[in-house]
Each structure stands twice: as structure tokens, then as C-alpha cells.
Amino acid sequence: MPIQYYIFFCLTLFSIGVIGVLTRRNAIIVFMCIELMLNAVNLLLVAFSKMYNGAALQITPGSTAGIDAQIFVFFIMVVAAAEVSVGLAIIVMMFRNTHSVDINFLNRLKN
Amino acid sequence: MNTLEILFYALSVFAIVSAIMVLVSKNPIHSVLWLILVFFAISGHYILLNAQFLAIVNIIVYAGAIMVLFLFVIMLMNVQSDKEPQKKLLIKFIGVLSGGSLLTLLIALVKQTAQLEGKQVLMKEGTIGLIHPLGKALFNDYVLPFEISSVLFLSAMVGAVIIGKK
Numbered sequence: 001m002p003i004q005y006y007i008f009f010c011l012t013l014f015s016i017g018v019i020g021v022l023t024r025r026n027a028i029i030v031f032m033c034i035e036l037m038l039n040a041v042n043l044l045l046v047a048f049s050k051m052y053n054g055a056a057l058q059i060t061p062g063s064t065a066g067i068d069a070q071i072f073v074f075f076i077m078v079v080a081a082a083e084v085s086v087g088l089a090i091i092v093m094m095f096r097n098t099h100s101v102d103i104n105f106l107n108r109l110k111n
Numbered sequence: 112m113n114t115l116e117i118l119f120y121a122l123s124v125f126a127i128v129s130a131i132m133v134l135v136s137k138n139p140i141h142s143v144l145w146l147i148l149v150f151f152a153i154s155g156h157y158i159l160l161n162a163q164f165l166a167i168v169n170i171i172v173y174a175g176a177i178m179v180l181f182l183f184v185i186m187l188m189n190v191q192s193d194k195e196p197q198k199k200l201l202i203k204f205i206g207v208l209s210g211g212s213l214l215t216l217l218i219a220l221v222k223q224t225a226q227l228e229g230k231q232v233l234m235k236e237g238t239i240g241l242i243h244p245l246g247k248a249l250f251n252d253y254v255l256p257f258e259i260s261s262v263l264f265l266s267a268m269v270g271a272v273i274i275g276k277k
Binding site: 001002003004005006007008009011012013015016017018019020022023024025026028029031032033035036039042043046047049050051053054055057064066067068070071073074075077078079080081082083084085086088089090091092093095101 | 115116119123126127130131133134139142143146149150153156157160161162164165168169172173176177180181184185187188197198202203205206207209210211213214217218221222227229230231232233234237238239240244245248249252253256260263264266267268270271274275277
């Protein structure tokens with residue numbers, strides 16, 4: 001499978017996430033779109049890792065080149081899990097104060 | 112067209128349609144369920160690339176833990192979908208337009224890149240996605256980041272408890 005197909009697919013998912021962040025006002029949906037963007041990047045990292053590994057395997061059999069990208073994906077998942085726990089706590093706190101999850105209420109921060 | 116290509120296209124279309132449904136659904140709970148389907152499709156892509164460890168971790172962490180947390184929060188808040196504020200139609204149109212232009216720009220750039228011509232992704236073969244090489248790399252070269260990530264989790268846990276308590 002050519003690498004371009006994977007890049008196009010991941011760019012589409014990423015752009016859908018961007019559109020979601022720009023067009024929705026519900027804070028939870030905005031947060032979910034950020035997760036979608038993270039996942040698109042993860043898939044692209046794995047695809048590049050397999051591309052690099054396939055090229056290295058033809059020169060040296062048994063090569064583990066490109067394994068770093070998969071470890072990066074693992075760490076991105078770790079950071080995403082931590083981010084979600086704190087972010088949802090912030091959203092719950094915001095809901096308790098304003099009784100809404102509308103992100104337009106957050107402009108109070110500027111006063 | 113062989114089986115791999117059919118699976119690739121099917122999973123891609125499935126993921127993109129589900130991702131669009133995440134945005135279109137009015138009810139936040141439906142959005143969460145569609146997003147879980149996107150994660151399952153992406154796990155299928157990982158299995159096609161023979162990244163078995165990441166496929167399982169993706170299902171367990173994302174579909175299993177993170178999305179359940181989202182569902183809990185949505186059900187806790189009891190947000191009515193008809194009361195949900197909507198952006199103005201003009202803002203929505205501008206958002207879709209700018210996202211679409213970003214996509215067009217990036218695709219045009221990738222199409223022009225000469226370094227990517229003829230590069231193939233190794234599918235359903237290779238051992239780097241299995242748990243044995245990944246564990247060796249994680250606990251030899253990346254053992255310090257691995258330990259630091261546990262501190263990150265601890266701080267995230269303390270932060271979430273402190274934010275949630277007051």
C-alpha cells in the first residue's frame with residue numbers, strides 16, 4: 001500500500017477534527033474532536049514506522065528500525081489519558097459554575 | 112484488488128463516515144458512540160499494519176477507558192440536546208471552509224512531494240509491532256520516559272481530584 005494513501009486518510013481525519021473544533025460550541029464535543037486529531041496523528045506515525053521498517057528489512061533482515069515511532073504512539077496515548085482526566089475535571093467544574101458546557105461562557109476569563 | 116486493499120478502503124470509509132457523524136449528531140451521547148466506532152476502525156488499521164500491541168492498547172485505553180469517562184461525564188451533566196447552543200450558520204460555514212482549505216492545501220503539498228513517490232508501507236508482515244520487540248525497546252532505551260510518565264499520571268490524578276473537590 002503506498003504511503004500517500006495513509007497520509008490522505010489521516011489528513012482527512014485530522015481536518016474533520018479541526019472542523020469540529022471550529023464549528024461546535026459544546027465543550028465535550030470539542031474535546032472529543034481533539035482526541036480524533038490525536039488518533040489521526042497516531043495512525044500516521046505507525047504507517048511511517050512500517051514504511052521505514054520495510055525499507056530497512058530489505059537491507060538487513062531482522063532489523064527493528066522504526067520501532068521508536070510505535071513507542072512514541074504509546075507515550076502519546078499515555079499523555080492523552082492524563083489529559084482527558086484533567087480536562088474532563090475542568091469541564092465538570094465549569095458546568096458546576098455556569099450550568100452549561102457552552103465554550104462561549106469561557107470568555108469571562110478576559111475580565 | 113486484493114484483500115488488503117479492500118480492507119483498507121472499507122476501514123477508511125467506515126472511519127471517515129463515523130468521524131463525520133461525530134460532528135453531525137445533535138446528541139452528545141451519539142457523538143461518543145460514533146467516536147468509539149472511529150477508534151475501532153483505527154484499531155483495524157493497526158492490525159492491518161501488524162501493530163498488534165497498539166491495536167489492543169488503542170481499544171483498551173481509548174474505547175474502554177477514555178470514552179467511558181466521556182460517557183460518565185455526559186450522563187452526570189444530563190445535557191439536553193435540544194437546549195444545546197448552536198453556532199451561527201455563517202460561523203459554521205466559515206469553519207467548514209477553513210477546515211476544507213487546510214485539507215486541500217495539505218493534500219496538494221503531499222502530492223507534490225517527490226520523496227514520498229513509490230514508498231510502500233509494509234503490511235501484515237514485520238515484527239516491530241509485536242509485544243516482544245516493543246517491550247525490549249521500551250525497557251532498554253525508553254525506561255526513563257516510561258518512569259517519568261508514571262509521575263505524569265500521578266500529577267494528573269492529583270490535579271483531577273483537586274479540581275473536582277472544590
